[in-house]
Amino acid sequence: MNNDLSIRNMVKRFGDFTAVDDVTFDVPEGSFFSILGPSGCGKTTLLRMIAGFEEPTSGDIEIRGQNMLGVPPNLRPVNLVFQHLALFPMMNVAENIGFGLKRRGMGNKEIRSRTEAILERVDLPDFGEKQINQLSGGQKQRVAIARCLVLEPSVLLLDEPLGALDLKLREQMKVELKKLQTTVGTTFVYITHDQSEALVMSDQVAVMNHGRFEQLGTPQELYGQPETPFVAQFVGDNNIWHGTVSQSLEGLVLITTDEGYSFQTKTNAPLKDGVKADLFLRPEAMIIEPKNTVGLNIFSVIVKSILFDGANSRLLTTTKEDHELIVTLPQNRKFDYIEPGNEISVGWHPESGICFASED
């Protein structure tokens, strides 16, 4: 498969500060690629360099095999959708969408037919005559995307486009955006600090921290096999234990937690005896065991509350040392004895542990 975008060893310095630090990646044609990271990690700077608003300190950018260094933004085959959509309030929907085509000197008839076609694509047929202030938040979003897509960019860049929407609409738009990207087949490069947006929509996600990519992979890989503590913590929910390796076995280690629990877990990299380690357990990796069970990685906790959220329920529990743990309740199973205040046994399989040497 060809790559629509190739970035090689991209660096951006502002004075002494390195905002983007040697980033290399490829985005295959027609894919949805997200850059996920906390505020200030360099996402926007990276996107601005792809769009041409910022020149890299060093490194290369190719779009569909063409070197983009020194090419001004208006001559790059990319378009950028901003969080604050920047629609023109004095123009109607069709005029907003046709604006870029008009600037390119296209005739009115052609503009009209392209505008109608793209409005169909984003599921807003017959919206051309509407004023921008007559649209809902989600509809404005789609108009902003249509206005870019009508220019047929090789790559559409999206800078936190759902950030200004309320939670419910954001949930809905995640699904719609993914559907839209699949239908139009345009390559999307999407930046966000919201892990659930990145996981739901993307074919591939790069997790960025302090200007660097910590890991690049499919959502499943990032969630199931995080390669660094930062990725383990940033992607998905976790129960975290701190401890010391007391024995290393083949691909497994015994950890004694700071509270004195002894656990066996798999590790990504070999860990030596005596090393400080962090252990991450996903809430759904926790298994509810029959009461008073004794065995590997099994211990008791007190149920504090049951968090019901429709599809899945979760238990908020604590150990007797006040270590909080969240446990996902299996669907369609009823546990009569699970009530706030009751003691229950929980456990987890060594294969589901995610363990790294502590970073300090």
Ligand code: ATP
């Ligand atoms: P956010 O999600 O908050 O927008 P971000 O990941 O997009 O964050 P950037 O906007 O790329 O982060 O900024 C990365 C770092 O570079 C920040 O520390 C920022 O202060 C710094 N930075 C960005 N632009 C400039 C500039 N023109 N001059 C100096 N420093 C800058």
